[in-house]
Amino acid sequence: MTSTDTARTGGRPHLPGGARPAVVVSDLDGTLLNADGKIGERTRRALGAAVAGGVHLVLATARPAWSARQVLLPLRGLGASLVSSNGAVTGELDDPRPRRVRAMAPARVRQALALLGPVPWAVDRPSGRLLGPDWPDILSSGGAGAPRIEQVPDDEDVLCLMVLCPEPPPPSLLDPAGLCWTSSDAGLVEVSAPGADKRSAVSWLLDRRGLDWSTVVAFGDAPNDLSLLRSAATAVAVANAVSVVRSSATELTAGHDEDGVAKWVERNLL
Numbered sequence: 001m002t003s004t005d006t007a008r009t010g011g012r013p014h015l016p017g018g019a020r021p022a023v024v025v026s027d028l029d030g031t032l033l034n035a036d037g038k039i040g041e042r043t044r045r046a047l048g049a050a051v052a053g054g055v056h057l058v059l060a061t062a063r064p065a066w067s068a069r070q071v072l073l074p075l076r077g078l079g080a081s082l083v084s085s086n087g088a089v090t091g092e093l094d095d096p097r098p099r100r101v102r103a104m105a106p107a108r109v110r111q112a113l114a115l116l117g118p119v120p121w122a123v124d125r126p127s128g129r130l131l132g133p134d135w136p137d138i139l140s141s142g143g144a145g146a147p148r149i150e151q152v153p154d155d156e157d158v159l160c161l162m163v164l165c166p167e168p169p170p171p172s173l174l175d176p177a178g179l180c181w182t183s184s185d186a187g188l189v190e191v192s193a194p195g196a197d198k199r200s201a202v203s204w205l206l207d208r209r210g211l212d213w214s215t216v217v218a219f220g221d222a223p224n225d226l227s228l229l230r231s232a233a234t235a236v237a238v239a240n241a242v243s244v245v246r247s248s249a250t251e252l253t254a255g256h257d258e259d260g261v262a263k264w265v266e267r268n269l270l
Contacts, residue, residue, distance in 0.1 A: 021269065022215035024050060025202055025228055026261055028061040028068065029184070030221040031238050035257040039074040046262035050269045051078045058205060059093065060198045062086045062184040062224055064124045064159065069093065085124055086182060086192055086224055087201035088159040100204055101126075102196035103157035104179060110152050111177040112161060112191050120164040122146070125156045135164075161191035182224040190224065199227035217268075219253075219261050220245055236264055 024047070026032045034040050051057055059075070060083035061068050068084050072093055080093040090100040103126075104112075113121060120134040129146040130153075152158065164187055174181055174191060181191045206212055218225070218232035221241035229235035229248050237249035238260040246252065254260035 021055060021217045021234070022211055023056045023058060023206065023209075024217050024219075024265070024269075025058040025060055025198075025232065026219040027198075027221060027225050027228075028059060028063060028071065030240060030256050031219050031225070032059070032261050033071060033256065034259075037071060039072065040259055040262070042259045043262040044074045046259075046265040046270065047075060048078060050265050051080075053269065055269060056081070056209065058083060058202060060087070060202060060225075060228065062160070062190060064129065065089050065091070065096070065098070066128070069096070081205050083198055083201040083205075085159040086184070086190055086196060087198045088192055088196035089126075090201040090204060098126075100201065101159075102193045102200075103159050104161070104191075104193045104196075105157060106152045106154045108177050108179060108193075109158045109161050109191070112174050112179050113152070113163070115173055115177060116163055116165070116169060116189075122162045123152055123158045124160045124162070125158055127156060159192075159196070163189045163191065165189050184222045184224045197227055198224065199231050202228065203231075219264070220249075221256065236261075 032043060047057055057078055057080040059072060059080055063084060065082065065084040068082060076094055082093045083090050088102050089098045091098045109123065121132040122135045123130050131146050131148045133148060133150060166187060168183065169189065179191050180194060181189050183189055213231045214233050216232040217234040217236065218228040219236045219238065220229050221238050223244060225245060226248055229245065234251065235249045236251045236253050237246045238253055239255040253264040
């Protein structure tokens, strides 16, 4: 792994084979957003310049779309794509209409909760968030004012089931429910439908543009970014990334609170 903060490339093409990147994909919390959960001015300028130079920007986050749009206001107007709820919803940042949705039937969510045992839980649905009786307000995407419920209702499909677990469950635990899980933070397990992951969502976007992963630079910090990083031609971990992400990346940049993504973009794309 090389650090792009100590080894400049002088703006040369940075993908294997000498191709110029066509797509930049970035996680939000812990990667693109600073410690205050905001887009810094340097990041806004760098991404704007990259888009002006022909790069397509994809923002991929565990946050629900409504929360992502709140923090991404500085990037409106860049024609960026938005992957939210860990890939359950895919669309455009400037247009609230979803283009691709992979949701879970409520009955499957209840089955997943039975398999996981008694744990604090919450669910994100297209209409908003619902909190289980023991769920604390700890997520950066908010939800303190969301209704509390005793069980997952049948009136709407679920985009993401969030549970708090002191230890991650076995990878195959949710197989009987036909569901899968990932994690964007320690102690947090995020359950999704098949195909509701960041890699699948970005693959769908690439197909629509006639592109493939050989054109992609991806940035991340947490386990839910691994599928992106392992697929992208260039995988960049921020310095604050967890160890498994750092070891899976091809490059390392500065931390999220040091404009790490912006520094890489400036050195390699502008």
